[in-house]
Amino acid sequence: MKLDKVRWGIIGCGDVTEVKSGPAFQKVNNSELVAVMRRTGELAKDYAERHHVPKWYDDADQLINDPDVNAIYIATPPGSHMEYTLKAAKAGKPVYVEKPMARNFAECQEMMAACERAGVPLYVAYYRRAQPRFLKIKELLENEAIGDIRFISATQYQKDLEAGKKPEQLSWRVQPELAGGGLFFDLASHTLDIFDFLLGPIKNVQGFAANQAGYYSAEDIVSGTYLFESGVHGIGKWCFTAFENKDLNEIVGSKGKITFSTFGNEPVRLTTSQGTEEWSFEPPKHVHQPLVETIISDLTSGSRKCPSTGYTGSRTNWVMGEMVKNYYL
Template identity: 55%
Template sequence: MKIIKWGIIGCGNVTEVKSGPAFQKAPNSALVAVMRRDAALAEDYAKRHNVPKWYSNAEDLINDPEVDAVYIATPPSSHKEYTILCAKAGKPVYVEKPMALTFEECNEMISVCKEHNVPLFVAYYRRSLPRFLKIKELIDGGKIGTIRHVNCVLYHPFETRYDDEINLPWTVLPHISGGGIFVDLACHTLDFLDFVLGPIKSVRGHATSQLKAYPAEDSVSMSFLFENGIHGSGLWNFTSFERYDNAEIVGDKGKISFSTFGNDPIHIQYANGEKESITIENPLHIQQPFIETVIAELLGEGVSPSKGTSGSRTTWVIDEVLKEFREASK
């Protein structure tokens, strides 16, 4: 059986536990090279994770003949650049979420990969997690009847690390991340809804900066309509007094409630008043189930559920709701 040999561009925090070790533990997979612009940090990562090669230049990794496929784990501002370089080198691409800074960039990535006959996968790994597959199974099996509407709420307190205007995290710098914490976190929920309920066709909403602590938005409210007629609403706020994470999918025979993050139980409430809870914990290397689907597709043994086309749809939704805020911030 062929082994897919991976290279990672951007071996930062997300690759320490969530994704990096999965390339070593998944069947028919090996992690053979990593890259980070800081050579010392690249070398340190390679030594700690027993990776044979390390680089400080992305093109050197991409052009390494031993690297079959590339995982791009950098901030979104460089996703397009590295995806295009990989595509032109004939290397399959697995890119972190959100897929790119804008829907336009996503389309460029899709086009170049198609031109070079290179598959493009996006790290919306909840599409392969058992906990979320159970939710999809319940919905597809008609447990709560015909779906009518969804509602998503996520709020966090303001964190002191955003007090330092000189050293703000890149996740709240729109030229690097595409937006704020909303972009970083809400994309997971929006993509899962796309997976379970189908594409969103219309978006209306508001984005503001209530605290004005950083350049990005800190509060977003939106309503959306799916192609199949299901209605949706959502609120994301990062200036609140506590943490709260809940999404509800409501049908004509019941509803399913769940959190996007963490291992909270899935709650089901039926029209007759009965209630049910299901607990399914996420794996330690949370991206591994999805990475295994990518490897299976590359080996011609399966199909991965998150590609450039679906990943770009979530970026389109984000673009639509942030459109006015971005214009006003110019």
């Protein structure tokens, strides 16, 4: 598929589209945002007026079938990702879907199959794959700055944000029917995907999930081990009802280690017998923009530069599913 200009329609113009993603579609060459949709029409209209978008809808089908729209960005909770992807594919329009790609691996497979049948590309919003900070880590690994890679470790824990809320006040992010699971699906997906980007696919997973605090039905703690196809070992622990916030990843090799956070802006740190080096990066104002640039390149030139596709995104869903399957049996 090759387009002269990518004319985007957004399904679900909520908070994530205000700064993180939406403006990127208007700033990249050969790209424009022509329509937005939200179930509450007044909110869709307000977004369109503030961001100078020509059209707004309160019905996703109308946006998908708008002839002026030739690519769809799905920014809803995961519970509707498959539904809208199947409809966009049927309409013959490329899809860019928020992460996690879907609620589970089976839904991911249906989405990929539909897009393959329709001959349309499917991209997933794991935007860190295109940011300079993580490209630097990939460069260090490829240049064997830490020698042979032995194992990785991921640690994330944070204060609870849902304590004391009534069921109707809980975020969709802790409602499995909308999110696929709890905050693990929303947040750990970024870390697991960036490991996939840096080190390749994971082939074996063993995990344990539980709910320790009892604030909602989804899991609130997950720990596990995983083995990459390359032979690299990995461990991870994620807790969302702790006393403070921590976000630390380590990649350990035969000659050194690389430490970095997934969500913070701390320097990327390389430690070897020669000492320590650090690299600092300012996060992009619109964090999706570097990835969106690769998507636009793909769609307008026929290249395959985008590093985050349905194929890669589905692998992260598979890993997460394996990690929590004991909890949802």
